[in-house]
Amino acid sequence: MPDSIIRSVLREVEPLGADELIGTAARTVIEAGLPALPAVDADGTFAGIFGEREFMAALFPAYMGELGSAAMVRRSIDDAIERRESCRSEPIRKYLTTDHVLVTDEYSDTQLAEIFLHHRVLVVPIATAGRVHAVVTRGDFYAALVDRLDSAGGGGARDD
Secondary structure, rough: OOOOOOOHHHEEEEOOOOEEHHHHHHHHHHOOOHOOOEEEEEOEEEEEEEHHHHHHHHOOHHHHHHHOOOOOOOHHHHHHHHHHHHHHHHHHHHHHEEEOOOEOOOOHHHHHHHHHHHHHOOOOEEEEEOOOEEEEEEHHHHHHHHHHHHHHOOOOOOOO
């Protein structure tokens, strides 16, 4: 792995199975303390990402993602949950974000920046020999960039 600003924020993870049920997978993401986790197929290959956004896509009706504003939607969250509580028994595969965001251990900081800028993901999965073993979160990447900028420029001078 290159000597990068990310080394200190790399988090080792156990990926979800792409056929895991939404209820179980959502709880696993929360317990991992991450906004999302990578998911893999039965053969261990990267299948996508499941986390906060994907869970909400499974729970709320599909049209919610198309709305510019939900101001006219008056139903309570309890109504939405009641209508879609069966989603907890669906496999996550249908809701995975499948953008090509997997990187190998030879990634660069700039490559991660490009992925976070051009894809709506909260984690970038890292793989060795095709096996996902870690993630870098967008929040951790941001904090590392700010720290690097501060150390390069004298510690946080502002342009006010």
